[in-house]
Amino acid sequence: MGTMIDIQAADGGSFKGYLALPEKGSGPGIVVLQEIFGVNANIRGVCDYYAEEGYVAVAPDLFWRMEPGVDLGYGEADFKKAFGFLERFDQPQAVADIAATIAALRSHPACKGKVGAIGFCLGGTLAYLTAAKTDVDCAVGYYGVGIEQLLDAAKEISCPLQLHLGELDKYTPPEVVEKIRDGLKDVPEAEVYVYPGADHGFSAKGRAQYDKPASSMAHSRAIALFRRVMGPHYDLSALWDMHCYYEFATRDVPATMSTMVAEPYVNHIPTMTGGVGQKHLARFYQHHFVNSNPADTKLIPVSRTIGADRVVDEMLFCFTHDTEIDWMLPGVKPTGKYVEIPLVAIVCFRGDKLYHEHIYWDQASVLVQIGLLDPANLPVAGQETAKKLIDETLPSNTLMKRWAESENQAAE
Template sequence: MAASLALLRSLPEQQGKAGVLGFCMGGKLAYLAACRTDADVCVGYYGVGIEQRLEEADRIQGRLVLHIPELDGFCPPEARSRIVETLGARPGCELYVYPGVDHAFARLGGDHYHKPSALMAHERSVAAFRREMGPHYDFSALWDKHCEYEFATRNVADTMATMVAEPYVNHIPTMTGGVGHAMLSRFYQHHFVNSNPPDTRLVPISRTVGATQIVDEILFRFTHTCEIDWLLPGVAPTGRPVEIPLVAIVKFRGDKLYHEHIYWDQASVLVQVGLLDPKGLPVAGVETARKLLDETQPSNTLMAAWSRSG
């Protein structure tokens, strides 16, 4: 392992730093690499037999990340406890136990594949590699440019150019968007970029930037002067103003957008365009947007029991 790292670092296209990633027995090798080599970061998935080499933990030099399935028969509870007890509090060590999943939970197509856990582990792994080795990208600038092409210049080709070759977008409440370049280009061209009202505005409220993604909290404003396929499909223009809190989770691969998950309260939209009567229902209209900007606006108005709890 040390010889492989030395050879890797000697390559002309290499920038000096190197890491180790291993699965199963490779997960144990990743742990041993952290103990026995000068690897900058080592990541191990469901390593087998790590508890047998814990006496080497004092030699760990770089960052170590271990992904441990709770139900892994190759790492029973007593072994897992020893690993967590020995490594859990060590600086530079990150241990993650994934509840209810088994060995090889990240192997796509395997019997134990568990997508939510695999996604979490991938995010944590990339974060560790980026923290120690780079590269580092300005995700805020990349996302701002993407939004500029969507809502300001309204250029589909430029919008797609900010994304990976096969991206996807999912507007969660209406399940609109697209998977893959062809479908998403069609969606942007005919149902999104050129289908938003002229007065559409995005008002940024907060932004959290992570190792691979951005979470944006936005106030989305528009007047419903045209049919908006992605937001109100099949609904004729009502001419009514709408303001909704909106959250975007934007994932990157390298310096390109990989996917967008967009969330908002569709009930609030329907109330504001007059398609849903809020009377007697636990929903609100423009008040949700107003309270986002002013926390002193009334709370708990939909809870009849609130008046009796004080």
């Protein structure tokens, strides 16, 4: 997605930066700060990722004074070479080059509005220093090393700062994390998050330590900060409604796909149906979803929660099982039974496009309602689950045979 640009250094000379532009061509800016492996495929991927989110993203080559164009992988030889660069790295000079990158980004015609920074490993520490030493509007640092030795700079931080650390990261053990928290306690908008079970490098897809749940959670928090401080702001609720309209009202697969990113995915959790990637998902929608839902399918909204990068919809999903529903009841011939179930959709966005959907429902309740599962002596219920979602005064604990035993027992 990106191109290489020239950035003028404050002390003379110039260095390269990898620039990725959003689809619409402009947006707020983000400076992406490299690991010790240079502006490699992972860092360029981060720029592309944030371009999808609507930002003008640039990753400056911070090793240019030692060796321009460093692009290392994560093998043993690359690690050795990377640590060699780290030993010779001039941190204050790098901060000056970051300041020059921020200035270059602010003056770029595609950059509209404010500029933030995000960094990883070495870049995580530099993101912290960028918050303290430059005019950046906000900064996010992932698993920065040595921040606890740089806490004197905390008093210079006047912009929002977010730090993401791994619980198992040997460079930031619990005592270091507490020292960082304490050192930032007087910074008004400083947040420190620690991810259980995550190690150093947990957000780098090419590394063995990559931890998708931790990386996803950290990204949601980072994007929430960037959206709050810089925008851009999207009406995710309206975008989701449009997607559902194409799915269930007009049943238009090309229009449905047009609301999604280039490589989206859908996962119906109970049945593991859906698709990954444009081609696979379009096939699923065309032949196994959009045109295979019963004619009387109805979605009744119950609640909607809107975050910075996702919508969580709670609803009742109602239908008559008069056609084979590949995605919910694959291989089950129509029974003619009417079904009502609570359903939850967690819909993630990148910018103004849907990135993925995680859909949850109680499959046991569906099977009970169509007569394929006998609820006798099993802790499952049929349409009662939908009724109780709407009316909380309906009896609770009806499946608990021991419920009566506590009738006259006082709570401790």
